[in-house]
Amino acid sequence: MTVREEIEQLKQEKNAVILAHYYVRPEVQEIADYIGDSFYLSKIAAGLKEQTIVFCGVSFMGESAKVLSPGKTVLMPDASADCAMAHMADAETIRRMREKYDDLAVVCYINSTAELKRHSDVCVTSANAVKIVKALPNRNIFFIPDRNLAHFVSQMVPEKNFVYNEGYCPVHEKMSREEILRAKEAHPDAEVLTHPECPEAVCEISDYIGSTSGIIHYAEESSAGEFIVCTESGVRHELEKRCPDKKFYFTETEPLCMDMKTITPEKILHVLKTGDNEVCLDEVLREQSKKPLEKMLELAE
Ligand code: 13P
Ligand code: SF4
Numbered sequence: 444m445t446v447r448e449e450i451e452q453l454k455q456e457k458n459a460v461i462l463a464h465y466y467v468r469p470e471v472q473e474i475a476d477y478i479g480d481s482f483y484l485s486k487i488a489a490g491l492k493e494q495t496i497v498f499c500g501v502s503f504m505g506e507s508a509k510v511l512s513p514g515k516t517v518l519m520p521d522a523s524a525d526c527a528m529a530h531m532a533d534a535e536t537i538r539r540m541r542e543k544y545d546d547l548a549v550v551c552y553i554n555s556t557a558e559l560k561r562h563s564d565v566c567v568t569s570a571n572a573v574k575i576v577k578a579l580p581n582r583n584i585f586f587i588p589d590r591n592l593a594h595f596v597s598q599m600v601p602e603k604n605f606v607y608n609e610g611y612c613p614v615h616e617k618m619s620r621e622e623i624l625r626a627k628e629a630h631p632d633a634e635v636l637t638h639p640e641c642p643e644a645v646c647e648i649s650d651y652i653g654s655t656s657g658i659i660h661y662a663e664e665s666s667a668g669e670f671i672v673c674t675e676s677g678v679r680h681e682l683e684k685r686c687p688d689k690k691f692y693f694t695e696t697e698p699l700c701m702d703m704k705t706i707t708p709e710k711i712l713h714v715l716k717t718g719d720n721e722v723c724l725d726e727v728l729r730e731q732s733k734k735p736l737e738k739m740l741e742l743a744e
Pocket of ligand 1: 479480481482526554568569570612640653654655656
């Protein structure tokens, strides 16, 4: 039997389902039952009928799935796959901001630990952050951990006062305006599609800014035939699948999230066989971090 056939068989036996983010390897995306961006995957994780969820993504994704579906077994193919940005804020700073600003909402990008979520008022993803921040009654917004996404949202919601936190995604942060300009010179008809985790200087010269799903939908709908894509290069797989006649260019230093890339079909098979790398959360932490996640799902409706 091939690895894929073994995975299929174990999935039936163990009543399991496989979720994957667009940044994982193509061979993992091909095995997944559901593939999407962080928002789609969190919505899906909250309403699955299967008993076991194998989450092909980084740890905050598995944690969120467990928080939203406490009765399920959530398995991570690689327990070391983590998101550096998820740790780039702290409870003490949140406490100080709450003291300093009245009418403050602490808005937490889903790319954060459950520990950070528990101190926040609402979670957002790159797909729904603008809508949710607009819907909040508060005038002051402390946006954690990502300063680049915070800046993008602040431009879309100018009526609110943003307090920034110095977190960033190391993969998107590396993209520079100069290399995008060089790519534009090489492909003058291409539209620039950018994830809001990119620096402001890159967003400024983009035709579209949105989540990974947003980028894929935009490319499908656009009349353009070529695109310069400013996000992790795992999305190439879905872009080429959905738009076989269009061309996609990535930056010279093709952006790779090595944590996402640690996940392989063999590791999926291993956790299905053994039950290793189960996500376990303290019950108080789970209850507290559930509130901002549920508020996100409610406000994003
Ligand atoms: P989205 O899935 O919201 O596009 O975010 C990208 C990302 O960095 C996930 O870790
Ligand atoms: Fe985190 Fe960046 Fe990797 Fe996304 S791409 S998981 S934000 S390190």
